[in-house]
Amino acid sequence: MTERPIVELTEITKIYEGKVMHRALNLLSFEAMEGEFVAIMGPSGSGKTTLLNLISSIDLPTYGQIIIDGIEPEKLPENKLALFRRHNLGFIFQEINLLNTLTVEENIVLPLTLDGFSLEEMERRLGNLSERLDLAEILDKRPDELSGGQAQRTAIGRALVHQPKIILADEPTGNLDSKSAKDVLELLSEVNETMRTTIVMVTHDPIAASYCDRVLFIKDGAFFNEIYKDERRQTFFQRILNVLSLLGGHSHELSSVRLP
Numbered sequence: 001m002t003e004r005p006i007v008e009l010t011e012i013t014k015i016y017e018g019k020v021m022h023r024a025l026n027l028l029s030f031e032a033m034e035g036e037f038v039a040i041m042g043p044s045g046s047g048k049t050t051l052l053n054l055i056s057s058i059d060l061p062t063y064g065q066i067i068i069d070g071i072e073p074e075k076l077p078e079n080k081l082a083l084f085r086r087h088n089l090g091f092i093f094q095e096i097n098l099l100n101t102l103t104v105e106e107n108i109v110l111p112l113t114l115d116g117f118s119l120e121e122m123e124r125r126l127g128n129l130s131e132r133l134d135l136a137e138i139l140d141k142r143p144d145e146l147s148g149g150q151a152q153r154t155a156i157g158r159a160l161v162h163q164p165k166i167i168l169a170d171e172p173t174g175n176l177d178s179k180s181a182k183d184v185l186e187l188l189s190e191v192n193e194t195m196r197t198t199i200v201m202v203t204h205d206p207i208a209a210s211y212c213d214r215v216l217f218i219k220d221g222a223f224f225n226e227i228y229k230d231e232r233r234q235t236f237f238q239r240i241l242n243v244l245s246l247l248g249g250h251s252h253e254l255s256s257v258r259l260p
Helices: 048-055 078-088 104-114 119-132 148-160 178-195 233-247
Strands: 005-016 022-033 037-041 063-068 089-093 166-170 198-202 214-219 222-228
Touching: 005 048, 005 198, 022 048, 022 198, 022 222, 037 048, 037 178, 037 233, 048 063, 048 166, 048 198, 078 089, 089 148, 104 119, 104 148, 119 148, 148 178, 166 178, 178 198, 214 233, 222 233
Parallel strands: 037 198, 037 214, 089 166, 166 198
Antiparallel strands: 005 022, 005 063, 214 222
16 A cells, blocks of 8 residues: 655744744645654754644644645634544643543543544444553543553543544653653554554654654754664664754753663
8 A cells, every 4th residue: 555645744934923033943844654653853942842733733834835634724714624623633742631520431532422423433432442542440530540641541542532544742751650651652653553543743752752653853943854763673762862962952861861
């Protein structure tokens, strides 16, 4: 099966107006192929989250073209844009944002409830996801009863329940301990491989990036470099560290980092 680009950004520039004009992205072009797992890395303020916001159509480019699965979100009316986002995109954030008044089960199926899915279909999808995400034993618990890893797995379930074509993840392991982070990354890798879901993940963590197929590095809102995974994660991880040291501002933080 021929791979096709599902995310296409062509010469994107994003300028924020204010007392001082800020050019967050500058003539950046980027593609993610169907079924690819891509990490986006760069120093603070390099434009990583802006890029994710543009792909998600939460924000619009100042110049340039964005096409998601053959559609230009910018040209959709507001009501269709909201539906497009809900049906095609899944979101996973560092801040997990579960609704505390709902159980794990209710949090996961909430997007289906909003779209009026039948109870049978909701139960079928919940059953599949809860087994895959190791949540079956905690479906009746509320978010304040969960560990960080359980809460993030619940958020992943909510992001996947619509069977979106693209998952956008912003520092999804940022608030997790190393074991929970490893569990979440292995889970995202499995989802990517078995469901062929395209994942675009912003991360500052070279260990997280080493789980991906490719890492795009940006600096000052522009393309800096990109590298593809190796046969061995260890060598890919080392190459990620090498590029980060060239980017600047990271070497003191990473000198003691080792791949577990």
